[in-house]
Ligand code: TXA
């Protein structure tokens with residue numbers, strides 16, 4: 408059966424890009440692809456436009472947004488000061504999936520930053536950047552999902568959550584997990600993301616991970632079966648329940664416990680790296696791919712799957728490179744974690 412085309416989903420071309428930019432300038436919402444996930448954007452200088460994002464998402468007003476810029480000049484309109492360490496990171500990683508916490512200019516409404524005197528800024532790659540450039544204003548954009556749902560990596564995911572919003576369809580996103588969020592004084596990672604910490608540390612050797620930057624730290628130490636906990640986190644968004652999958656999800660930290668549970672639950676849907684799929688020839692599986700990068704790209708779509716299965720079962724992957732961001736998202740999505 409051919410999938411019905413959604414009336415608000417527009418393939419990217421010169422016309423749809425210009426239409427999207429015009430909407431943003433008028434104060435309307437536009438969902439657009441970035442290299443990480445789709446964003447739900449509005450003019451960051453327009454308080455009323457920004458209010459529409461919170462309303463549409465059902466987002467708590469104490470969760471600040473990322474402001475997207477297209478060039479250094481626009482960065483100057485958003486941030487009061489760019490310290491030397493930030494300049495070094497910008498030179499290497501922008502445009503790209505790195506968000507920096509900087510001191511905020513007063514032109515940015517306080518609703519964007521949830522009353523903080525800092526602002527999260529990033530320069531996206533490719534299409535996202537082109538759209539911001541065409542709009543001519545900085546664009547506030549959280550991930551384009553209803554609050555608490557998995558981040559969208561395709562236009563169809565966005566339309567599922569926001570059937571009435573204009574969506575630019577640029578195909579599946581490149582990284583599949585959100586940007587890495589870094590604060591500078593002292594330098595620390597507030598949210599694991601598409602750029603691994605080790606890569607950032609080549610530039611900023613004393614970069615640490617802030618408590619709560621990865622969910623497993625919050626849940627650690629409980630032993631055996633752990634239920635999820637809400638710990639204090641410096642990046643306000645990381646304290647909320649996140650990425651809720653379509654049904655209960657159990658994350659297994661050890662292969663042995665994973666295999667024995669799987670054997671006893673033949674009607675579950677198993678999300679697994681492709682190298683393990685031969686083990687489950689008689690079961691329902693959804694392959695996540697082989698490399699950590701591929702698993703990152705497929706992860707959020709898997710959390711939205713409509714495939715049959717009483718529950719979702721997933722085995723931990725090594726916390727290396729982008730695997731760290733994958734494990735952070737899985738830990739937040741999990742209904743429970745089994746060692
Ligand atoms: O890749 C991404 O970052 C995507 C695309 C659309 O750019 N956006 C995204 O936005 O993931 P969102 O709203 O889902 O996550 C923003 C994160 C939250 O954890 C929020 O708490 C944090 O950034 N954040 C925003 N402003 C902050 C600030 N001033 N201080 C500390 N954390 C901040």
Ligand code: MG
Pocket residue numbers: 549550558
């Ligand atoms: Mg989000």
